[in-house]
Amino acid sequence: MKKKIAIQGIKGCFHEIATKKYFYKKKYNIIKCKTFNELTYFVSKNTTYLGVIAIENSIAGALIYNYNLIRKKMLKISGEIYLYINHNLMILKKNNIKNIKKIISHPMALLQCKNYLSKYPKIKISEYRDTAEAAFFIFKKKKKNIAAIASKEAAFIYNLKIIDKNIQTVNKNFTRFLILKNNFNYKKNKIFNKVSFFFKLKNNIGEFYKLIKVIFNLNINITNIQTLPRKKKPWEYIFYIDITFNVINNYLLMKKKINKINNFYYILGEYKNSIKI
Numbered sequence: 001m002k003k004k005i006a007i008q009g010i011k012g013c014f015h016e017i018a019t020k021k022y023f024y025k026k027k028y029n030i031i032k033c034k035t036f037n038e039l040t041y042f043v044s045k046n047t048t049y050l051g052v053i054a055i056e057n058s059i060a061g062a063l064i065y066n067y068n069l070i071r072k073k074m075l076k077i078s079g080e081i082y083l084y085i086n087h088n089l090m091i092l093k094k095n096n097i098k099n100i101k102k103i104i105s106h107p108m109a110l111l112q113c114k115n116y117l118s119k120y121p122k123i124k125i126s127e128y129r130d131t132a133e134a135a136f137f138i139f140k141k142k143k144k145n146i147a148a149i150a151s152k153e154a155a156f157i158y159n160l161k162i163i164d165k166n167i168q169t170v171n172k173n174f175t176r177f178l179i180l181k182n183n184f185n186y187k188k189n190k191i192f193n194k195v196s197f198f199f200k201l202k203n204n205i206g207e208f209y210k211l212i213k214v215i216f217n218l219n220i221n222i223t224n225i226q227t228l229p230r231k232k233k234p235w236e237y238i239f240y241i242d243i244t245f246n247v248i249n250n251y252l253l254m255k256k257k258i259n260k261i262n263n264f265y266y267i268l269g270e271y272k273n274s275i276k277i
Helices: 014-022 036-045 064-072 107-112 131-141 152-157 207-217 248-261
Strands: 003-008 028-033 049-057 076-084 088-092 102-105 124-127 146-150 160-164 174-181 194-202 221-229 236-244 265-271
Touching (some): 003 014, 003 036, 014 028, 014 076, 014 174, 028 036, 036 049, 036 064, 036 174, 049 064, 049 107, 064 221, 064 265, 088 131, 088 152, 102 107, 102 131, 107 146, 131 146, 131 160, 194 207, 248 265
Parallel strands (some): 076 265
Antiparallel strands (some): 088 146
């Protein structure tokens, strides 16, 4: 039976590209979702579904909203992939840049191309649900006055002309995608060297220092840390942390020590650290 994998976006989007690269040896059917909320909902309600979700970008930073969705839907992280993001400006094939009055794309893509877009101060910049959907909209509606920022795959699929390649501000532009599983279908990886977890922290003096000290003293590397306040509880915070390690016993000891310090410690996933592709 083919796996069902939920992604945000349509054919040609970066979520689809990341899915193809991660699951290149397996057969699957893609479930196209309009929003990240819909994506995580599908995975949370179906034990056989997987999900692929963007979580951070090397230029634009972390998608805190997606961290919250994973936590609230009680999903588990089973893997990750770093995808090189290459943005391109595209228009209808017989069109010209002189006709363009508006450029549309996903807000993260627009942010990643901010320097390039400053070249066109008279062109309106508008957010769209997804990069590939922006390209599809121009193709379907034959919009001569609108350009899109999307992948080269989207340009090919929707028969558009790329007029400028590699328009991202920083050439080494990567987005990290997480592979999600339903909590009831989650099986811990036997071999792993990366862990994502979160903990809730009251504004107690020294508690955060104690937690970080435990991690540091065991030679465990923190690769990512995100903080946000708890909306209904002033001065209390949620910390999302990613760690990598070489010695599994150090990690197991870390868990024991942190559990003694903090009762709100929860593991989101134990998986293999991905290389950048």
